[in-house]
Amino acid sequence: MRVLITGAQGQVGAELIRLAPAEFNVTGLGSAQLDISDSDQVARTVTQLQPQLIINAAAYTAVDKAESDSERAYAVNRDGTGLLAQAAERAGIPLLHISTDYVFSGDAQAAYTEADITAPTGVYGASKLAGEQALAEHCSRYITLRTSWVFGATGNNFVKTMLRLGQERKTLGVVADQYGAPTAAISIAQALWKVARDYAASGTLPWGVYHFSGTPSCSWHDFAVAIFEQAQQLGLLSESPQINAITTADYPTPAKRPANSVLSCSKLQQAFGIEQPDWRADLHRVLEALKSA
Numbered sequence: 553m554r555v556l557i558t559g560a561q562g563q564v565g566a567e568l569i570r571l572a573p574a575e576f577n578v579t580g581l582g583s584a585q586l587d588i589s590d591s592d593q594v595a596r597t598v599t600q601l602q603p604q605l606i607i608n609a610a611a612y613t614a615v616d617k618a619e620s621d622s623e624r625a626y627a628v629n630r631d632g633t634g635l636l637a638q639a640a641e642r643a644g645i646p647l648l649h650i651s652t653d654y655v656f657s658g659d660a661q662a663a664y665t666e667a668d669i670t671a672p673t674g675v676y677g678a679s680k681l682a683g684e685q686a687l688a689e690h691c692s693r694y695i696t697l698r699t700s701w702v703f704g705a706t707g708n709n710f711v712k713t714m715l716r717l718g719q720e721r722k723t724l725g726v727v728a729d730q731y732g733a734p735t736a737a738i739s740i741a742q743a744l745w746k747v748a749r750d751y752a753a754s755g756t757l758p759w760g761v762y763h764f765s766g767t768p769s770c771s772w773h774d775f776a777v778a779i780f781e782q783a784q785q786l787g788l789l790s791e792s793p794q795i796n797a798i799t800t801a802d803y804p805t806p807a808k809r810p811a812n813s814v815l816s817c818s819k820l821q822q823a824f825g826i827e828q829p830d831w832r833a834d835l836h837r838v839l840e841a842l843k844s845a
């Protein structure tokens with residue numbers, strides 16, 4: 553099966569390429585090779601490569617910058633997704649797409665299911681939700697995988713930011729009143745390849761929206777504590793900084809973030825047999841990779 557991966561140099565895109573199953577013929581294109589917001593480029597690429605499946609790992613992911621750059625965020629996350637959806641539909645092939653926990657308001661007490669009402673708190677989440685809607689409108693065979701708090705050895709993420717700040721500072725304040733679930737890019741790539749293999753085997757899938765995140769849920773503060781504990785054990789840091797629990801109000805950001813963006817992932821487990829990965833074990837692997845890099 554010929555598979556086209558967009559955003560191939562991002563956190564998830566790079567892991568999709570690294571873990572590409574040998575039985576698939578995979579082409580990964582970074583933003584310089586395929587700008588998904590350019591309709592001519594999208595149409596030409598799909599015509600030339602004749603993929604049998606597209607996985608869209610491209611997105612505008614700068615959550616705070618999106619507040620002052622909404623035109624670009626929508627051009628990529630809504631319009632780019634819509635262009636890929638239309639190209640996939642014209643070619644008669646499915647599109648696997650990645651979305652975000654930030655489509656939710658964060659006001660719920662329990663974990664969000666796929667049936668819960670979306671109400672993004674910022675431009676990034678709103679543009680990603682608009683992309684989900686464009687996909688559903690234009691493409692009859694799609695999987696949208698919403699995930700959260702992505703980290704990995706490639707690209708920028710919370711783990712790398714904490715390691716850098718841990719070397720620069722003796723104390724750090726980390727938000728302790730926002731709850732979610734860290735998810736390793738490698739686990740997202742594995743989940744998407746499982747879905748792709750199911751499609752290759754049966755020619756169809758239970759199409760629709762699914763949630764996928766690491767387990768257990770935690771606060772950013774809990775995540776930071778785990779990062780420094782493991783980094784010290786692995787000898788990545790000689791000393792851990794003191795990590796103070798602060799509130800969202802203590803750390804104002806341009807984009808408002810959901811207080812609770814924990815995703816319920818049982819629908820994916822039931823449909824595909826994909827279990828939620830233990831993010832602490834994934835964190836260990838990522839820190840080991842960073843150590844040997």
Ligand SMILES: NC(=O)c1ccc[n+]([C@@H]2O[C@H](COP(=O)([O-])OP(=O)(O)OC[C@H]3O[C@@H](n4cnc5c(N)ncnc54)[C@H](OP(=O)(O)O)[C@@H]3O)[C@@H](O)[C@H]2O)c1
Nearest residue numbers: 559561562563564583587588610611613650652699701702
């Ligand atoms: N990061 C998170 O915490 C998080 C959380 C929940 C969901 N997600 C979702 O997970 C998916 C993967 O995110 P990620 O963490 O891998 O993000 P990432 O590391 O920022 O990668 C996104 C990639 O998309 C590329 N890109 C941006 N605009 C593009 C365009 N117009 N055409 C083609 N490529 C373009 C970027 O290339 P350039 O760098 O060259 O622009 C980048 O390589 C996204 O759908 C994201 O919304 C991420």
